[in-house]
Amino acid sequence: MRRNITLAVDQELIGKLKTIAAEQGTSVSGLLRGELQRLVERNERFEQARSGALADLAAGFDLGGRTSSRDELHDREALR
Template sequence: MKANITLKLDRDLLRKAKILAAEKDTSVSALVTEQLEKAVRDREGYEQAKKRALARLERGYNLGYKPPSSRDEFYER
């Protein structure tokens, strides 16, 4: 379901937006919609990547570390 919104834009910005829309053979409304959809997708992608990264950190990584069995072994050169 689509809903209407009202925006207050600087006249010069609106003029440039209309020119851009005409060059792309679309409307200012479609340009705004496209940019908002992109911003939302980017945000959702960031949140998903953040969750995956935090889950990996929570699981940890096996770096193959084996603690020395004795103090002498630790200081052995």
């Protein structure tokens, strides 16, 4: 279901929007509707990527190998 909204825009901007809309074969309303849709879709993709990245971080990463104790990590003699 579509709903109308009211938007206050400078007259100069409206003129430029009409030119762009005409070049694209649409109306100013259609032009704005498309831009708003792209904004929402981009935000949804970002939120999905963010949720996935946070889930990966929470799960942790297996880098293989064995874990070392603090003493083994700081053993200076083994580095020589």
